Amino acid sequence: MIQENVLTWFLACRTTDVPENGGVCVKYQDDQIALFNFTRRGEWYATQNMCPHRMQMAISRGMIGTQGDEPKVACPFHKKTFSLATGKCLSGDDCGDLKTYAVKIENDLVYIGIEDNE
Template structure:
């Protein structure tokens, strides 16, 4: 698990998590940000990144960062490694059960650093 690094932008809630090259293409990592496990995914070898909660509501385990990244009908998704439910990386919506979703978080790459935005709760 990667620990988020403090930045001078913490006032705006953008928190640097890791360098983009620490996330292999088409994989995810888990980062602990303000006490919350966030799954951050890199699509391809570009700077296209997504952030969702790491908690899989079906298996009740923190495992989504270890899921398989893919595409379903043009929707970038991750398949949970346990029961294989698919979640949209853009919306967090479960593609197999429309009544279930996981939280998503704003994420960006600035100067090759991945940053997430966690709102104060």
């Protein structure tokens, strides 16, 4: 039997708390989550805040853009790039991937989905 992941949604912030085409860091229990408002695409993304390259809590301060049609974020320190959709490292090396989280907007409030097994 395949068990589906069940998400617990927590209130992260208001939509107005996140700059257009930018990110913020949100704390959930002991974890830091990078939350992005990709206004140019009309999309929201959430990933772990720790860059797997040098283990620095910096992803939320990264620059967002696209690589082809793939939404991405670049770590502000060493410019390693990661897919905002999948977390995959796009820099062509094996520095590791980012964990990604589901995001939903309801009544101008931003919710992030955490898998129950986390």
